[in-house]
Amino acid sequence: MKISVIIPVYNAEKYVANAVHSALHFKEVYEVILIEDGSPDNALQICIELAEKHERVKFFQHTDHKNHGAGASRNLGIEKSTGDFIAFLDADDYFLPNRFAAEKELFKNVKIEGVYGALGVHYYSEKAKKQYYRLFGERLTTVYKKYEPKDIFKGQLHMLGTFGLFSIDTLTVRKEALLKMETLFKPELQLHEDTEFLFRLSFYLDLYPGIIDQAVAIRGVHESNRITKVDNREINPAISRAILWREVSNWLQSEKEVSEDIRTHVKRMHRSFEIAKAPALQKWGMIVRYLFTDYPSIRSGLYNINFRYSLF
Missing domain, CATH: 3.90.550.10 (Spore Coat Polysaccharide Biosynthesis Protein SpsA; Chain A)
Structure with a gap:
């Protein structure tokens, strides 16, 4: 080698x-x-x-x-x-x-x-x-x-x-x-x-x-x-994760062989971190907006709010 x-x-x-x-x-x-x-x-x-x-x-x-x-x-x-x-x-x-x-x-x-x-x-x-x-x-x-x-x-x-x-x-x-x-x-x-x-x-x-x-x-x-500078209690780490999942979602748009369940999951991960990073009033407004259309994203969003300091 x-x-x-x-x-x-x-x-x-x-x-x-x-x-x-x-x-x-x-x-x-x-x-x-x-x-x-x-x-x-x-x-x-x-x-x-x-x-x-x-x-x-x-x-x-x-x-x-x-x-x-x-x-x-x-x-x-x-x-x-x-x-x-x-x-x-x-x-x-x-x-x-x-x-x-x-x-x-x-x-x-x-x-x-x-x-x-x-x-x-x-x-x-x-x-x-x-x-x-x-x-x-x-x-x-x-x-x-x-x-x-x-x-x-x-x-x-x-x-x-x-x-x-x-x-x-x-x-x-x-x-x-x-x-x-x-x-x-x-x-x-x-x-x-x-x-x-x-x-x-x-x-x-x-x-x-x-x-x-x-x-x-x-x-x-x-x-x-770098990671410890961002993932601390003074900064919301959901911001960088939202960017990450947005990038993955954009990439998948050009990949025709990706199944629909994967595309849907990635969109939900992106949306969940968008919810998690938002200020309190905006956060609950986003949850209400998706309440009747995308419950899994809300569930993921609440998870990411509660565990916002996890590595991923």
Whole structure:
């Protein structure tokens, strides 16, 4: 295997070296591609030093040297990659020694286009743990049982009950299989761009479970995480989720092979978060408006109001 590990780097001077070293641990990692995304801290200099020190580390920036977001940075990394497989890693996260143990065996089957695993969590400080334990706890981010590839898309859309989810950090895909996707990451999405990408990826590609009962990578939680900045009690996280589901709904309009039950479900998810994000008076007005026409959306909306701080 020749794996290209793509790491978007923004404001991660304290963590990026650890991420890189965790990837270089594997002989299967052909290259580590750092995309420095206009960081305000000293991450740029650290990326330069890592590339100078390690032959397998390659360093790139956007042509204007400005911040473009994680989605655009991952797209640039894919464009610059020369490996046969693509894996992703956030700059404040890191791989564990078993990261590619299942992949080495599964990818011997040429029909397998992607493999996913389980993600653990590490709190970089007691303050981060105190603030964000309610989001991540100590639990694995994983798919709870082994599913056939045909079910992964519906599972991620929350149509199969207690499905779980997998992270971009635990995904490995054949680079040539990505050609099935007209669009990779959507740069216009500043949050949940990885979730939206995984939705579409599981629609176009056959994805298989690797190690899902123990962590193969670790999410590093600290006070400056993008997700923790948004998912706190000062900001309504339903706003970014409404944008996510609107984007998914718009995409499905161009896919003729998608069944009507999926289209209806996605519309309801979008509508439910639109209800959840609304101010109190507007919220109840929206519920009344849909009262006799779309009860499932109201039910979902009330669920998302009550559990607005859940991850998804």
